[in-house]
Amino acid sequence: MSIVTYNQCVRDYFSNPTHAGDFLDGVTSYINDQGIRIKLSAKVSDQTVIQLCFLAWGCPYTIAATEFFCKTYEGSDIQDLEQFEITSIMHELAVPIERTGRILVLEDAVHSLIAAINDRESK
Known part of the structure; x- marks a missing residue:
């Protein structure tokens, strides 16, 4: 088994996820794929994303x-x-190519969040 060495950005974001949390009154998307779960929440006003948070x-x-x-x-x-x-x-x-799938799950969560925001804004 090889040891994964994370760059300083990964270590910083991982050790201090300031956006970790959940909104009860925001727009939310949830993706569960490849053993990865991501919940994105956004507060939106006048076509602007005021606040974002996540659970991952x-x-x-x-x-x-x-x-x-x-x-x-x-x-x-x-x-x-x-x-x-x-x-x-x-x-x-500096995500290794073999970990690209993890980041693609985030991409799916973002696309799902955009769809949820657009759906809410159109009502």
């Missing part, structure tokens, strides 16, 4: 990537969420 169960890359996503996109327009791509996360966190 998975490897340190999963938790760090989800924290990175929340930190990056909190305060953004909903349209900015639609531009989300995993390449910046893969690079910033």
Whole structure:
């Protein structure tokens, strides 16, 4: 078995996930795939993502990537969420290619969150 060495960004985001939590009154998405579970919640006002939080169960890359996503996109327009791509996360966190599937689960959670936000906004 090989030992995984995480870069400093992964260690920082994993050890201090400031966006970890849950909203009772926000828009939520939940994905359970590949043994990874991610719940994303957003508070939205006037097409702006005011606040993001998450609950995640998975490897340190999963938790760090989800924290990175929340930190990056909190305060953004909903349209900015639609531009989300995993390449910046893969690079910033130095995610090994064999762990790409973990980050793709996050991508699915983000797409699900966007759909939930758009559904709520259209009502």
